[in-house]
Amino acid sequence: MKTIVKTAVALGMPLAALPAVAALNVFACEQEWAALAQELAGDKASIYSATTALQDAHRVEARPSLIARVRSADLVICAGAELEVGWLPLLLTQSGNAKIQPGSPGYLEASQFVPKLEIPKVVDRALGDVHPSGNPHVHLDPRNIGRVAEVLTERLVQLDPASADTYKSRGNSFRERWRVAISRWEQQASPLKDVPVVVYHKDMSYFINWARMKEAGSLEPKPGLPPTPAHLAELVEQMKRNPAKVIVYSAYNSARAAEFLSERAKIPSVMLPFTVGGTDKAKDLFGLFDDTIGRLLEVVK
């Protein structure tokens, strides 16, 4: 009898694991959008991030656990611009959830609402894993966070009108705090102007553009392809002629290639959080920029 009860309880487990009854279930593809949704919705939403700062959003498995989360989502917010093309379409079609299909209010691609950089003139896979709509890593320009915050607030209001006042006041408060923070960061980041930087992947372009740094090369020979010894050797040579001041890589990259170049070219390398959770200090979006600028200033000064 006891065994039967235990089995029944075990079988009932999936039902007990039903998501908590917050008004809105938000599924974010990346940590930065989960953090933004958290700022704007507070406890009105239950927020799930599909990836952590230690994952490369290009390469994610369409795991059963992700399909299960999309199944119950009221809003899916992702970077877009083909960043999640290898896994998100599967989650959407497998979920049996009409609310979050592209074109519905429950589907939001952040990159659609910001001016994109690096839109290729020529689209050819021989150039690496290029994104025809432009560089998708838009969140590292803090002004883009502000732009997406506006759109996201509108969506939250549209999807959950009962809590409209909360979303609006949280939205206003966030945007005001964000505006002040941007002014502060612009001042703090002024020594970074014109500093040449070597990146790992082209995931720092929006930050580089905002801080008016100069990209002097990338460890990947072509976007999306892992660093090769031949390409690194070429970079060492290039650094002899035109030395960069800093080599950066993201929390989800291996440090090996950056350290190799750093030793040979005598240029400091620094790991950047890239998104919320990438370092201890990058606890939220404010911390993300504080820490990114702080880490760069430490080596650039």
Next chain:
Amino acid sequence: MHGKAIIALAVAAALGLSHAATAQTQDELKSLREQVRQLDRRVADAEQAAIQASSRPAGENAMNPAVSVILNGIYSNLFQDPNAFRINGFVPTLGEVGPGVRGLSLGESELALAANIDHHFRGTLIASISSEDSIGVEEGYIQTLSLSYGFTVKAGRFFSAVGYQNQIHAHAWDFTDAPLANKVFLGNQLGEDGVQLKWVAPTDLYFDLGLELGRGRQFPAGPAGGRNKNGVGSGNVFTHVGGDFGTGTAWQTGLSYLSTSPQDRAFDDPAGTTNSFTGQSRLWVLDGILKWAPNFNPTYTNFKLQGEYFRRKEDGDLTSGTSAKTGGFASVQSGWYLQGVYQFVPMWRVGYRYDRLNSGTASFSAPLNPADFPILAPYSPTKHTLMADWSPSEFSRVRLQFASDKSRSDVTDHQVFLQYIVSLGAHGAHKF
């Protein structure tokens, strides 16, 4: 004296006030300048955005579906004659179960088109072009987008959700060929014309339930192409449970049950006669998959473990081509495989697969003579397969594979394959 003091005080007060006023104006000016500066940058950005927007493609072909092409070519070195290939102990399935031709050959090329049809449906067509210049519809289906509550309906031709590997396109397989169990129980790969209804539970633990009703156009149904009758020729029910362990391991396990009533399902015995079966065929498949990558980041290293267990019961009437007699036939057969694939550095993977089949029990009742069915004589085939592949990008792969295949009871076939598989065009998404 008194007056002077008052004047001095007044002047001082006025000065102080004007000083405060100046400071206030300066603050305002500063913030205004800041706002203008920010506006300036926004205008510049807006201009840039406008330029970008204007460069987007326009015209009739802007609505083209996502197109992708899979090309693959292979060099095969086979110790035994592939034309004499058979899997002893099991009914030939008439599928593409053999190891292919010897020497250099073009594998199957695939052309895939997919797009949302409207807000209700998505359509997919995958045509395969064989190296013998014939075109086949591998999959061609529509799928609902707008049903809610976790329901999706698929209709058309699609790979049946029986087991795990069956639903995966050959170009995404981890080995050059299908496991022996898929060859003998599903004729390599079962594509069905029919309807699939699937429901995903609203739980954090993934759980789905599905039902497929099909024409029964391929083995284990029969005859090939489907029976000449109204209604349904095959049914499949399936369920999956899946989730994560910790922050690096994802798992899924599934159970499916495929039931068909083949009629005059013919097979040629190696002796040259044609036998046929009419009766019931029921297949159970239990599958499991586990994928590991540190922090779910498969870029540098990852590991994949996959296995399936098949068990089939058939009973009905068998007609012998040798004696032209019909009698009762029943069998219970099983098979399984287990494979592991490890990416040890970026771009490089190695894998091993073990296959085993059990021809189990077969009973022939009078007037049938078991000796008239030499291929069904009890035998348990096994196979060892080793592979290494190199993927310089997400879109290309070169693979070397060795196999020691004991599908035939009398000889061991040593097989070497060198293969390339590439994809052009739209970036496909791969199932878990």
